[in-house]
Amino acid sequence: MPQIPEPRTLRELRASGHIHRTVKAEIRENLLARLKAGEPRFPGIVGFDDTVLPHLERALLAGHDLVLLGERGQGKTRLIRTVAGLLDEWTPVVEGCEINDHPYEPSCVRCRRLAEKTGEDLPVFWRHRDERYGEKLATPDTSVGDLIGDVDPIKIAEGRTLGDPETVHYGLVPRSNRGVFSVNELPDLAERIQVSLLNVLEERDIQVRGYNLRLPLDILLIASANPEDYTNRGRIITPLKDRFGAEIRTHYPPSVEAELELIRQEAALGQVGADLPDHLIEVIARFTRLVRESTAVDSRSGVSARFSIAAAETAAASAVRRAALTGEERVVARVADLPGIVHTLRGKVEFEVSEEGRETEVLAHLLRRAVAETFRGTLGGTDLTGLLERFSEGGQVESGILVPATDLLREIGPVPGLAKIMSGLGIDDESPEHAAAALEFALEGLYLLRRLSKDEVNGTTVYRT
Numbered sequence: 066m067p068q069i070p071e072p073r074t075l076r077e078l079r080a081s082g083h084i085h086r087t088v089k090a091e092i093r094e095n096l097l098a099r100l101k102a103g104e105p106r107f108p109g110i111v112g113f114d115d116t117v118l119p120h121l122e123r124a125l126l127a128g129h130d131l132v133l134l135g136e137r138g139q140g141k142t143r144l145i146r147t148v149a150g151l152l153d154e155w156t157p158v159v160e161g162c163e164i165n166d167h168p169y170e171p172s173c174v175r176c177r178r179l180a181e182k183t184g185e186d187l188p189v190f191w192r193h194r195d196e197r198y199g200e201k202l203a204t205p206d207t208s209v210g211d212l213i214g215d216v217d218p219i220k221i222a223e224g225r226t227l228g229d230p231e232t233v234h235y236g237l238v239p240r241s242n243r244g245v246f247s248v249n250e251l252p253d254l255a256e257r258i259q260v261s262l263l264n265v266l267e268e269r270d271i272q273v274r275g276y277n278l279r280l281p282l283d284i285l286l287i288a289s290a291n292p293e294d295y296t297n298r299g300r301i302i303t304p305l306k307d308r309f310g311a312e313i314r315t316h317y318p319p320s321v322e323a324e325l326e327l328i329r330q331e332a333a334l335g336q337v338g339a340d341l342p343d344h345l346i347e348v349i350a351r352f353t354r355l356v357r358e359s360t361a362v363d364s365r366s367g368v369s370a371r372f373s374i375a376a377a378e379t380a381a382a383s384a385v386r387r388a389a390l391t392g393e394e395r396v397v398a399r400v401a402d403l404p405g406i407v408h409t410l411r412g413k414v415e416f417e418v419s420e421e422g423r424e425t426e427v428l429a430h431l432l433r434r435a436v437a438e439t440f441r442g443t444l445g446g447t448d449l450t451g452l453l454e455r456f457s458e459g460g461q462v463e464s465g466i467l468v469p470a471t472d473l474l475r476e477i478g479p480v481p482g483l484a485k486i487m488s489g490l491g492i493d494d495e496s497p498e499h500a501a502a503a504l505e506f507a508l509e510g511l512y513l514l515r516r517l518s519k520d521e522v523n524g525t526t527v528y529r530t
Contacts, residue, residue: 138368142200154193157190157192158191166243199244203252212261215273238286243283249289343491400509447489448485
């Protein structure tokens with residue numbers, strides 16, 4: 066952990082020269098510092114640099130609470146969580162305070178009483194910015210007590226009177242005081258519960274039952290919403306929408322390059338334990354984009370970025386399974402590992418009603434298109450005569466999901482120009498497993514361009530003239 070600041074009392078804090086700033090002022094000044102220094106503002110966010118992030122930065126500089134609006138799997142929650150990284154690394158709070166009161170301005174009853182009793186010896190505790198982020202998934206059973214607070218019967222049972230403000234149990238919003246709070250899928254929150262957030266966004270205080278609590282909350286509130294939920298299943302009530310300073314639309318990665326970067330960043334290939342060559346990652350990226358653009362897929366539902374991430378991990382897992390069954394030394398995914406993702410990921414896609422029963426067929430067709438597009442982009446200009454000569458006299462090559470790399474290479478035999486094929490695919494590892502992955506991709510590309518034929522029987526693939 067980083068070094069915790071030294072001041073432990075209010076007196077020491079004043080002597081250190083600490084200046085109290087609001088949460089929005091902290092974020093504004095830290096964001097401006099990063100902008101001027103050219104440092105990353107939202108690490109790990111891919112594809113939003115020229116579209117979403119400028120709008121988000123303007124909203125934060127203006128001190129606005131905001132709503133991120135976009136289809137599922139567009140990185141809304143990830144983006145919200147990175148905003149907390151713009152807070153100061155450490156901030157002082159009154160030690161033991163449930164709502165993180167600043168020692169200079171204690172607001173809850175407990176801290177005011179403690180400040181009167183201890184004076185300049187008021188104990189100070191330091192919170193790291195990772196502890197200043199709160200989040201709630203808005204579900205229909207969420208209550209006002211969950212968000213704002215309620216009377217704590219345990220405190221009353223301990224002997225306190227019902228009118229004592231210290232009998233209040235604070236909810237998630239006041240407990241995120243002096244930090245960032247996120248409400249995910251806000252339209253799913255019942256309308257009567259959304260009303261409880263009106264004061265938080267405008268008057269910056271909370272109301273709990275019959276208590277006259279005037280707690281000035283210092284908080285940045287960010288919500289996320291799905292457009293389908295925004296207009297159909299649920300809605301954000303008009304007074305609440307009016308209180309948000311900005312509404313920002315998110316989107317899926319705008320290019321194949323952004324999709325590739327996202328897969329490489331998010332897929333847990335190291336944990337799976339397989340090497341997924343770049344040309345297969347590109348196939349998966351193109352496949353995801355083709356599924357999103359397909360007229361057979363319900364565009365209102367969208368195709369999550371988790372689709373491509375899961376596809377990459379599934380292909381890698383298929384290679385791990387082959388290595389375990391066949392004893393391959395290196396675990397490298399091949400084209401033969403791709404068809405399995407169609408069956409695994411079918412449930413992640415919402416199809417149009419007219420395509421019922423054809424889901425697997427549609428996805429398999431789009432996967433073949435993705436392989437063909439990637440082949441044209443990587444090996445389209447490469448001389449594959451040496452590989453085609455292997456079939457010139459009626460020869461054939463047997464491959465498949467359980468065919469080891471050494472067996473595949475033995476069947477193909479020496480291939481003139483193999484180095485150019487591997488170079489075209491960006492493979493600089495000369496292991497048999499990588500060579501087999503390059504040659505199998507070339508064979509599949511030649512088949513899709515109708516230069517070879519292919520038969521599939523019981524998991525075995527046979528390429529021939």
